Amino acid sequence: MMFQQSSRSLLDASKKSSSFRWTSSVGRTFSSRSPQDWVTTEETDDPSIAILKMNRAPANTLSLEMCTEISKAIKELESNKKTQAVILTSSLPTIFSAGLDLTELHNPDKDRLPAFWGAFQQLYFDLYGSRLATIGAINGHAPAAGCMLALSCDYRIMSKGNIGLNESKLGICAPPWLGQQFIDTIGLRKAELALNMGTLFDTKAALDIGLIDEIVGEDDVMDVAKTRASQWVAIPAPARVACKELTRGRQLNELKENRKQDVDHFCSFVNQEAMQRNLGFYFEQLAKRKK
Numbered sequence: 320m321m322f323q324q325s326s327r328s329l330l331d332a333s334k335k336s337s338s339f340r341w342t343s344s345v346g347r348t349f350s351s352r353s354p355q356d357w358v359t360t361e362e363t364d365d366p367s368i369a370i371l372k373m374n375r376a377p378a379n380t381l382s383l384e385m386c387t388e389i390s391k392a393i394k395e396l397e398s399n400k401k402t403q404a405v406i407l408t409s410s411l412p413t414i415f416s417a418g419l420d421l422t423e424l425h426n427p428d429k430d431r432l433p434a435f436w437g438a439f440q441q442l443y444f445d446l447y448g449s450r451l452a453t454i455g456a457i458n459g460h461a462p463a464a465g466c467m468l469a470l471s472c473d474y475r476i477m478s479k480g481n482i483g484l485n486e487s488k489l490g491i492c493a494p495p496w497l498g499q500q501f502i503d504t505i506g507l508r509k510a511e512l513a514l515n516m517g518t519l520f521d522t523k524a525a526l527d528i529g530l531i532d533e534i535v536g537e538d539d540v541m542d543v544a545k546t547r548a549s550q551w552v553a554i555p556a557p558a559r560v561a562c563k564e565l566t567r568g569r570q571l572n573e574l575k576e577n578r579k580q581d582v583d584h585f586c587s588f589v590n591q592e593a594m595q596r597n598l599g600f601y602f603e604q605l606a607k608r609k610k
């Protein structure tokens with residue numbers, strides 16, 4: 320059954336949906352460490368609470384392999400019946416996640432592109448639909464898909480950095496399911512303004528708009544995250560999982576039913592000349608900003 324308290328996620332789409340093939344890395348990654356090191360899980364002194372850390376320097380960007388590694392880690396945690404909550408955080412000093420790895424989108428490999436988007440969809444299913452209580456310990460910047468990671472958590476605390484969906488600044492639009500997640504969180508009018516302007520919010524503005532739940536001091540992030548996780552775990556798991564189904568089930572099912580169309584839509588969107596030009600321009604700006 321889909322929503323019983325088990326080691327399965329809320330919407331266990333991974334096994335049912337094998338419409339894309341995984342392709343091997345084409346050496347476009349930043350970090351010299353292997354994908355297995357990009358995500359680590361740790362126990363806490365409470366056996367029901369685990370920590371999932373993203374360690375992909377320099378920016379925890381989501382490549383195909385990074386999405387797959389995070390999904391794999393969530394599944395592994397879910398397979399342990401004792402685990403009831405996970406804290407998602409970053410081991411980098413100032414960045415939670417800089418969103419999608421833009422090298423996947425710019426001059427893309429045509430076979431890899433659909434697999435990449437499939438892996439990103441899968442990550443959304445696995446995190447947004449996890450049976451675990453998920454606490455986002457956002458300890459740095461979280462633009463675009465970095466914001467998606469945060470929005471997919473049940474509770475969000477943030478210590479520093481900016482958060483939001485800035486895709487319009489890249490000349491693109493967030494995919495409908497991510498846009499909907501944003502609207503569901505902060506409301507239509509606020510989302511309309513923020514999506515169009517590509518607004519990134521600092522912690523105070525993010526709290527004001529309802530994008531995060533709490534601002535915490537940099538040194539307190541993990542302590543507060545564990546306290547919040549304990550509070551979520553104290554709710555009987557069947558009730559917690561049923562509440563998640565109530566609030567997230569419709570959205571998850573909608574994408575599940577439209578997965579293939581969503582991949583096709585994304586690929587044709589990204590392959591447009593104008594889109595490629597905008598991305599190239601954005602990359603140049605990123606590099607210049609650094610200089």
Ligand SMILES: CC/C=C\C/C=C\C/C=C\CC/C=C/CC(=O)SCCNC(=O)CCNC(=O)[C@H](O)C(C)(C)COP(=O)(O)OP(=O)(O)OC[C@H]1O[C@@H](n2cnc3c(N)ncnc32)[C@H](O)[C@@H]1OP(=O)(O)O
Pocket residue numbers: 377378380413414416417418419420421422460462463464465485486489491492493494495584585588589605606609
């Ligand atoms: C109805 C709808 C219709 C159609 C829609 C259909 C489909 C949708 C189509 C497309 C949707 C695509 C969705 C996209 C979502 C995304 O996530 S796009 C990615 C957006 N991310 C960003 O814009 C963040 C860019 N990065 C930054 O702003 C800064 O890096 C950041 C503030 C995060 C940190 O700043 P700082 O600490 O100064 O670090 P650096 O800027 O120096 O960055 C370190 C190195 O990392 C590189 N880098 C950073 N971000 C990315 C990235 N996202 N991808 C690739 N590379 C990145 C940066 O260049 C530095 O590299 P270097 O050290 O110079 O080699």
